[in-house]
Amino acid sequence: MAPLACVLYLSIENESFNETSLKHLVYKAQEENKNHGITGFLYYKQNHFFQYLEGAPDDVNTLLENLKKDT
Structure with a gap:
């Protein structure tokens, strides 16, 4: 079994999301995650995002580094 990392x-x-912009964010994230074999879930409520991600360690670490840079 291949190693699995999770975050x-x-x-x-840092900017207000409406239903349309939130759907766009989710769609974009799903496409990117699919391309890198990453799965998980995203929960949004009252200006907060709660996210769980899992996949190959290198892919998860790369995504996490990119998320840290995301404004």
């Missing part, structure tokens, strides 16, 4: 994190939005 659980909480973040706060």
Whole structure:
């Protein structure tokens, strides 16, 4: 069995999301994650994002580094 890494994190939005922009964010994330074999879930409530991600360690670490840079 291949190694598996997981990350659980909480973040706060720095711009307001409406239903359309939130759907766009989810779609974009799903496409990118699919391309890198990453699965998980995203929960949004009251300006907070709660996300769980899992996949190959290198892919998860790369995604996490990119998320840290994301404004």
